[in-house]
Amino acid sequence: MKRKKGLIIGIVALLVILAVGLFAPENISSTLASFIAQDLRIALPLAVAAAGLVYGERSGVLNLGAEGLMLTGALFTWLGTSLMGGNPWLGSLLGMFSSFLMALLFAFLVITLRSNQTVIGVSINILALGLTSTIYRVVQSMEAPVYNFPSIAEVLSKLPVLGPVLTSPTETGVQLAIAGTSTFGNYLNTILSQNVMVYIGIAFIIFLQFVLFKTDLGLKVRAVGEYPKACDTLGINVFRIRYGAVLFSSLLAGFAGGLLVLDIKSFAENMTAGKGFIAIAAVIFGKYTPIGALGASLVFGGAQALQYLVQAIGWKIPGDLMNMIPYLVTIIALAGFIGKTHKPAASTIPYTKE
Amino acid sequence: MAPILEMKNITKQFPGVLANDDVNLSVEKGSIHALMGENGAGKSTLMNILYGLYSPSSGKILLNGKEISIDNPRDAIDQGIGMVHQHFMLIPALSVIENVVLGKKDNKKIIDLKKDADAFVALGAKYNMKIDPYALIEDLAVGQQQRVEILKAIYRGAEILILDEPTAVLTPQEVTELFKIMNQLKDEGKTIIFISHKLKEVLTICDTITVLRLGRSQPSVPSAGTTREELAEMMVGRKVILNVPKGEYKPGENVLEMNNVFTKKGSGSLDDVSLEVKRGEILGIAGVDGNGQDALIDAITGLTKVTSGTVKIKGKDITNASARTILEQKVSHIPADRHKRGMVAPMSIRENMILVSYYKEPFSKHGFINWKFVNENSEKIVEQFKVKTPNIDEAGGKLSGGNQQKMVLGRELTRDPDLVIAAHPVRGLDIGATEYVHECLIDERDKGNAVLLVSTELDEVISLSDKIAVMYEGRIMGVLDKEEFDITKIGMMMAGHV
Numbered sequence: 001m002k003r004k005k006g007l008i009i010g011i012v013a014l015l016v017i018l019a020v021g022l023f024a025p026e027n028i029s030s031t032l033a034s035f036i037a038q039d040l041r042i043a044l045p046l047a048v049a050a051a052g053l054v055y056g057e058r059s060g061v062l063n064l065g066a067e068g069l070m071l072t073g074a075l076f077t078w079l080g081t082s083l084m085g086g087n088p089w090l091g092s093l094l095g096m097f098s099s100f101l102m103a104l105l106f107a108f109l110v111i112t113l114r115s116n117q118t119v120i121g122v123s124i125n126i127l128a129l130g131l132t133s134t135i136y137r138v139v140q141s142m143e144a145p146v147y148n149f150p151s152i153a154e155v156l157s158k159l160p161v162l163g164p165v166l167t168s169p170t171e172t173g174v175q176l177a178i179a180g181t182s183t184f185g186n187y188l189n190t191i192l193s194q195n196v197m198v199y200i201g202i203a204f205i206i207f208l209q210f211v212l213f214k215t216d217l218g219l220k221v222r223a224v225g226e227y228p229k230a231c232d233t234l235g236i237n238v239f240r241i242r243y244g245a246v247l248f249s250s251l252l253a254g255f256a257g258g259l260l261v262l263d264i265k266s267f268a269e270n271m272t273a274g275k276g277f278i279a280i281a282a283v284i285f286g287k288y289t290p291i292g293a294l295g296a297s298l299v300f301g302g303a304q305a306l307q308y309l310v311q312a313i314g315w316k317i318p319g320d321l322m323n324m325i326p327y328l329v330t331i332i333a334l335a336g337f338i339g340k341t342h343k344p345a346a347s348t349i350p351y352t353k354e
Numbered sequence: 355m356a357p358i359l360e361m362k363n364i365t366k367q368f369p370g371v372l373a374n375d376d377v378n379l380s381v382e383k384g385s386i387h388a389l390m391g392e393n394g395a396g397k398s399t400l401m402n403i404l405y406g407l408y409s410p411s412s413g414k415i416l417l418n419g420k421e422i423s424i425d426n427p428r429d430a431i432d433q434g435i436g437m438v439h440q441h442f443m444l445i446p447a448l449s450v451i452e453n454v455v456l457g458k459k460d461n462k463k464i465i466d467l468k469k470d471a472d473a474f475v476a477l478g479a480k481y482n483m484k485i486d487p488y489a490l491i492e493d494l495a496v497g498q499q500q501r502v503e504i505l506k507a508i509y510r511g512a513e514i515l516i517l518d519e520p521t522a523v524l525t526p527q528e529v530t531e532l533f534k535i536m537n538q539l540k541d542e543g544k545t546i547i548f549i550s551h552k553l554k555e556v557l558t559i560c561d562t563i564t565v566l567r568l569g570r571s572q573p574s575v576p577s578a579g580t581t582r583e584e585l586a587e588m589m590v591g592r593k594v595i596l597n598v599p600k601g602e603y604k605p606g607e608n609v610l611e612m613n614n615v616f617t618k619k620g621s622g623s624l625d626d627v628s629l630e631v632k633r634g635e636i637l638g639i640a641g642v643d644g645n646g647q648d649a650l651i652d653a654i655t656g657l658t659k660v661t662s663g664t665v666k667i668k669g670k671d672i673t674n675a676s677a678r679t680i681l682e683q684k685v686s687h688i689p690a691d692r693h694k695r696g697m698v699a700p701m702s703i704r705e706n707m708i709l710v711s712y713y714k715e716p717f718s719k720h721g722f723i724n725w726k727f728v729n730e731n732s733e734k735i736v737e738q739f740k741v742k743t744p745n746i747d748e749a750g751g752k753l754s755g756g757n758q759q760k761m762v763l764g765r766e767l768t769r770d771p772d773l774v775i776a777a778h779p780v781r782g783l784d785i786g787a788t789e790y791v792h793e794c795l796i797d798e799r800d801k802g803n804a805v806l807l808v809s810t811e812l813d814e815v816i817s818l819s820d821k822i823a824v825m826y827e828g829r830i831m832g833v834l835d836k837e838e839f840d841i842t843k844i845g846m847m848m849a850g851h852v
């Protein structure tokens with residue numbers, strides 16, 4: 001029953017969104033559409049990072065270094081993309097790899113050497129901040145183009161047969177065919193015209209949910225974070241599972257950092273600005289499940305997208321105040337939530353065999 | 355008949371502790387083989403070696419006459435060895451069936467829990483065990499958890515089943531159930547290694563007995579023809595008094611007084627409980643586990659809210675006072691669950707020894723702990739209560755089960771109490787230690803202090819108590835005087851008949 005609650009909220013939200021598109025006057029529906037589009041764009045990197053962190057957390061490792069991993073991933077995605085003629089796919093690979101190396105250090109220290117996870121996590125953040133800033137200052141003069149992932153319309157238009165049906169050309173490129181057909185068509189177009197990564201990301205997060213709860217591997221990950229000693233007595237290699245979970249989550253964190261770069265097509269020092277921590281908050285708020293983390297990311301993303309909504313409505317609220325909102329929402333969400341969710345029992349406790 | 359399992363010349367050296375010293379064990383196929391010995395004698399260590407959790411410093415293991423190497427539990431499981439550990443290895447947050455399939459080698463990538471659940475339920479039915487495969491472990495009672503552990507091992511194809519002190523936490527009824535299952539397994543040709551401190555149990559259920567003493571194995575004996583006294587002597591190396599003598603019963607004024615106490619509604623909550631315990635008296639609480647004993651102790655020690663009624667200690671009303679205020683009335687508390695309430699496992703023995711009194715002189719002065727005194731005091735308690743440990747810096751959790759209990763007892767009984775609340779004080783203790791604890795409790799009584807003893811072992815309650823109160827569903831069914839002690843009568847009251 002408890003699990004169903006999230007599903008019901010999701011369905012209700014979808015129905016409301018649909019109803020507004022169908023029945024609300026155009027100015028309201030278009031404002032809402034751009035709000036949702038912004039929310040999705042902002043939530044994506046958070047959700048991707050958080051869904052990965054769920055795996056680490058479930059295996060009993062709290063990676064407070066997520067911020068650092070994202071930042072590292074961001075710089076190297078930018079570097080990679082720039083060096084590879086602007087190709088975001090290859091750039092992201094480099095970003096993921098850099099974050100992986102960073103996480104390898106983290107994993108070795110906290111899993112093998114059993115150091116304190118909080119201390120090491122925070123150190124990783126400091127290390128990453130210093131490292132990325134230094135490297136960036138050396139190479140920042142590099143003038144090379146950076147391209148983002150293609151939009152969904154661009155991808156669909158390349159499909160044989162279906163391409164021309166689903167999309168229509170414009171002066172600058174392509175758009176979804178529903179655009180311009182009606183108010184509702186425009187509304188849907190604004191919401192659906194996303195970077196293809198939003199679609200891949202959401203599908204992948206659902207896949208991660210499936211793996212965590214329906215597969216042998218997922219069961220092991222969950223068990224190791226609860227009672228590693230018991231897993232040991234069943235012949236499960238606790239260290240291997242923990243390494244695997246932490247390194248896997250680092251790939252997603254690095255990729256998520258790269259998404260921030262591709263979104264604005266440039267890198268800036270400390271550009272993650274706490275997003276790693278918000279992702280950790282999303283893990284908790286999302287009850288340590290990938291889909292829950294996605295939902296939480298949408299809430300946090302929505303808080304930030306409010307800025308655009310407020311602008312659109314024309315309210316005069318100081319920008320600094322608006323910038324605070326996502327962090328405020330995070331704090332409030334966590335304060336109201338912590339204690340009500342089941343944290344993996346062995347979280348942050350290193351494992352020793354004898 | 356050739357033995358199915360032989361362990362030869364096994365030695366295990368922990369830092370500072372020689373846990374197994376040239377141990378030999380030979381187990382016949384289709385038999386129930388008891389492994390006995392004092393706390394810290396090395397029983398669990400030997401079994402953990404057999405199960406691949408620890409690697410021996412030297413020695414070899416033979417299965418059906420062939421030498422095998424067991425490097426980790428996976429090897430052991432593959433060889434058909436299953437183990438139910440002294441402290442259960444179940445994951446509370448997962449369901450029964452998830453625990454059962456966890457780490458199984460033939461699992462598909464995507465697991466079909468329903469299929470396993472059906473097979474598991476069918477297996478359970480064979481042994482007359484009914485368990486909801488989708489229930490969470492944390493919602494199950496201890497007895498049920500143990501059944502899950504046993505079925506889990508069998509489900510993985512165990513032919514040799516190790517049961518490490520399975521009866522320590524069971525009620526008498528559950529023990530009977532367990533023995534039925536064990537006999538059924540034996541009839542199927544499975545082999546069981548059974549660890550227990552209870553002489554009566556071992557003599558009833560086992561075929562052969564091997565005793566470990568100070569890490570060394572004694573020659574095995576058949577259980578037929580062996581007496582309790584002989585067995586006790588084999589373990590301890592001296593004669594043991596199985597029934598401790600008591601001084602004359604001279605009750606004084608009331609130390610504990612409870613009047614019409616109720617606690618917050620829930621399973622096992624108190625329902626109109628009135629009791630008194632006098633100086634120089636041991637009041638035993640008999641009852642099946644879960645009938646309000648926990649709430650009774652919590653209400654006295656300030657760990658649960660009393661919704662109505664009063665609790666007085668030495669005439670002072672302490673209803674709903676803080677735990678510290680209550681302990682300061684010279685109350686000692688030996689909790690039922692030592693891991694949750696009695697100790698902090700990763701802390702050293704000397705730190706565990708001052709958990710209650712650290713803030714008081716002479717343990718500390720002006721907010722600084724006086725380690726010199728603490729060390730001396732801890733050394734003294736460790737010696738007096740025979741806690742087996744290399745030194746007082748060892749983590750409490752590293753001690754053998756029985757020695758952890760002695761550590762808690764030592765701390766509580768050396769605090770000069772007026773009222774001792776002891777819940778299952780000899781759970782997991784060997785007979786030598788049991789004798790010692792019983793002596794201590796009787797000593798407290800003879801000194802004129804009050805003792806409240808909660809135990810599910812009827813024999814223990816009857817032999818120690820001056821009066822017995824029987825609890826059923828949170829109520830006191832009646833308080834019996836010494837002349838009225840009668841197993842059948844108490845048994846009836848425990849089941850709710852007056």
Ligand SMILES: Nc1ncnc2c1ncn2[C@@H]1O[C@H](COP(=O)(O)OP(=O)(O)OP(=O)(O)O)[C@@H](O)[C@H]1O
Pocket residue numbers: 354368369371372373391392393394395396397398399400440742743752753754755756757782784
């Ligand atoms: N992991 C460990 N590290 C260090 N010493 C240990 C460890 N495990 C056990 N010991 C020590 O080895 C000795 C044997 O312990 P073991 O747990 O085998 O005793 P046991 O016979 O099972 O006792 P009990 O009846 O109390 O359970 C004890 O002195 C204990 O302190």
Ligand SMILES: [Mg+2]
Pocket residue numbers: 397398399440518754755
């Ligand atoms: Mg033991």
